[in-house]
Amino acid sequence: MTISDFKTKGFQSIHWKHIFSLRRVFTLIILILAISQLSAFDRLIRVGVYQNPPKIFVDDHGKPAGIFVDIITEIAQREDWELEWHYGTWEENLRLLAAGELDLMPDMAYDENRAKLYDFHKNAVLLSFSELFSRKDIKIQTYTDLDGLTIALLKNSVQENILEDTISGLGIQCRFLRFDSLDEVFDSVADKRADLAITNIFYGRMNAREHQLVESPLILNPSNLYFASPKGKNQEILQAIDQHIELMKSDPESIYFSSLRHWSPEAQKWELPMWLLITMLLLGVTFGVAIIGSFILRHQVNLRTQELQKANQQMELKVEERTEELGFALREAQVADMLKSAFLANMSHELRTPLNSIIGFTGILLQKLPGELNSEQERMLTIIQNSSRHLLALINDVLDISKIEAEQLELKLSEVNLQASLEKVVSLVSLQAKEKGLDLKLEMKTKNLFIKVDQRRFEQVLLNLLINAIKFTDKGFVRLICKQEGNILRITVQDTGIGIPKDKFDVIFAAFQQIDTGLNRKYEGTGLGLSISQKLIRLMGGDITIESEIDKGTSFHICLPLDQEGHDG
Amino acid sequence: MDKLVLIIEDNSENYYLMRYLLENHGLRVIGAVSGWMGIEMAIYNKPDIILLDIQLPGMDGYSVTRRIRSNPEIKDIPIVAVTSYAMVGDKEHALAAGADGYIEKPINPDSFADEIIYYLNNKRRTDEDPMR
Incomplete structure (x- = not known):
């Protein structure tokens, strides 16, 4: 139980040298007896200590500290008492006090029940309130708000009785959690076992x-x-404690007040600078007046100061308001952005994991690795494969759009051989064009041109435009035309397809738009391709524009700035 | 080819998928379901290549990579990160941690085994996906 055992300054030191200089053992024994007799006179006072900062607690060095400790230590010094600290929980100390194993228990609130068990002095050390503390998410205005909530409190504390009486008087129901220490009480609210704490x-x-x-x-x-x-x-x-406390309370310089000041850092922090500020302002003004010695000047200065102060105050108010607004908006934006990124990463993962199995195993079956398939099975598996690939394309497109919008997409720019790149793209869609009986052609009106772009993204855009053109064209041709106009490279994807009405030109570049032709099901797509294409080309410093006539055909123009030192001719 | 592949992957379907594809290409495959188990198995079996899922429970793939790279017994085994994160920097993150390559999920069943064989034959670290 007794963890620490401290002797205060009232303790009488034993002079060992004298003891050893005596030869006779008897004398020694007598001396020891005398000392023990002496310390009994001295009054050994056993004081309970428990954790209730800043009133009383054991500090980081393992020593008792706090307002009550300061006061009783001072009294002990004046009265020549020896103090012995007994560290334990509130409960344990109360039991020891009732059993007479402690002489003093600090920080005890007076009530009638306790007065039957213990004696109290008359001059109160401190006036205390009990207060309810809650988590920030719980709004408490009146006692009826407490209905149905869980309240944490210190076992056998004065708060327990008071709160129970108050609550039963109001006819509301609360659950109580009782703990052995105040730290546990607050911890339980912080980690949501309880809603409120009373301390x-x-x-x-x-x-x-x-x-x-x-x-x-x-x-x-x-x-x-x-x-x-x-x-x-x-x-x-x-009685001695009462006398000393009365004396201390009448002396503003006493340990009583210095301890109170010392242990209420908040009060100090909040109040002192305010007084200091006002005092300094007053001093400053007075000093200024005395030096100038001119009432006119003073008057003018004061007027001017007032004006400036007013202007200043207004400015400050405005700045404060704006700062607050901006800070709020910024925090909101940051939170939203963070949530979006986290959501994307998670969704991407969650969707791709099952798709990995679907695409993977369908592929294995179609590769006929586990065995032969009949034609019906093969047809069905091909449908699964196409559908899952389409789903993957959708996920990738959504991810692309989001990345671009979140400014997370990084381009990998390199010098790309234009002719080779365009030929590659055309060869990729030549089969699709052939199947529809379309005439697909690449018209290069420039030669040996290199362009600085993100090759993968650049080809992704061209592929998208070509596939669109083939998709929406049933007869005629699809052409990829490339020419240089000054410092601008112009790549056109031209088709003889169904065309796009003029009032829809803007809409088609928006995400998830496919013009309602009544044939939507026929023209399957993610609806994101054009939006992504335009965003990508803009990221590369260019733009995509459109030219179209219903039933005649459509041309998409990609314009990209050419590098000044690009290889030409 | 009788090379040994260690797959560290907590999802059993994905493990089965990768294992099936690799075994069909004549590779031997062993599997671990967590980073710790993977490191233990790497030290014990000395595989020729490690396929590593990045999003593992507990210790993630980046930490596993760093631990393998700092263990003298297994530090030279090529590591290919397999991940479905697909966010900016994932690939760079994996390579920075010490991976030799990076494959995005969903894997392509037609080319997956060839990619792994490519990494087996080219232990040098490379920044570009060979199959792109």
Whole structure:
């Protein structure tokens, strides 16, 4: 139980040298007896310590500290008492006090039940309130808001009785969680086992922020805090304490007030600078007036100062408002952006994992690795394969769009041989064009041109435009025309297809748009291709424009700036 | 070809898929379901290549890669990261951690085994996907 055992300055030191200089053992024994007799006179006072900062607690060095410790240490010094600290929980210390194994228990609120068990002195050390602290997400305005909530509190504390009485009087229901220490009480609210905590204001206000708890407007019975002592013993100790506290309270320089100031860092932080500021302002103004010595000047200066102050205040207010607005908007945007990125990464993963199995095993079956397939099975598996590939294309497109919008897409620019690149793209779609009986041609009106682009993305755009052209053209031709116009490279994908009405030119570049031709099912696609293509080309410093006439055909023009030192001719 | 491939992958369907494709190309395959198990098996079996899922429970693929690279017994085994993250920087992240290559899920069943064989034969680290 007794973890620490500290002797204060009231302790009488033993001079060992003298002891050893005596020869006789008897003398030694007598001396020891005398010393023990002496220290009994000295009054050894056993004081309970428990964790309730800043009133009383054991600090980082393992020593008792706090307002009550400061006060009783001072009194002990004046009275020549020897203090022995007994560290334990509140409960344990109460039991020891009742059993007479402790002489003093600090930080005890007076109530009638306790007065039957313990003696109290008369001059209260502190006035304390009990206050409810909640997590930020719980809004408490009145006691009825507590209905159905769980409240954490210290076992056998004064708050327990007060709160239970208050709540039963209001006819509402609360659940109580009782803990052995205040730290556990606050922890339980922080980790959501309880909704609120009730503690004294000293502990609560000092520790609420650290646990991310906030004060509620609910304050319960104020109570006076004393040192308590076992019933019927130690009357003279309590009287001495009363006298000293009365003396201390009448002296602003006493340890009582310095301790209060020392242990309420918040009050110090919040109040002092305000006073200092006002005092300094007053001093400054007075000083200025004295130096100038001119009432006119003073008047003018004051007027001007007032004007400036007013302007300044208005400016400050405006700046504050704007800063607040901006900060809020920025935080919102940042949170949204973060959520979006996380969502994309997760969705991408979650969707691709099952698709991996579907595409993979369909592929294996179609490769006939596990065995032969009949024609019906092969047809069905091919449908599964196409559908899953389409689904993958959709996922990739959505991911692309999102990446571009989140500015997460990075282009890998390199010098690309234009002719080779265009030929490659045309060869990729030549089969599709042939199947529809379309005349597919590449017309190069420039030679040996190199262009600085992201090759994969550049070819992705061209492929998309060519596939679209083939898709929406039933007869005639599809042409890929490439020419140089000054410093601009112009690539045109021209078809003789169904065409696009003029009022839809803007719409087709928006995401998820496919013009309603009544033939939507025939022209299957993700509806994202054009939107992505335009965004990609714009990222590369160019643009895509459209020219079209219904039933005559469509031309998409890609314009890209040519590098100044590009190889020409 | 009698090369040994260690696949570190917690999803059993994906493991079965990759294993089937690789065994069909004459490779021997062993599997681990977590990063720790994978490192243990790499030290014990000394595989010729490690296929590593990046999103593993517990220790993720990047950490597994770094641990393999810092263990003198297995630091030279080529590692191919297999991931479905597909976000900007995933590939760079994997390569920076010490992977030799990077394959995106869903894998292409027609070319997957050839890609792995490519990495088996070209242990040098490369930035470009060979099959792109």
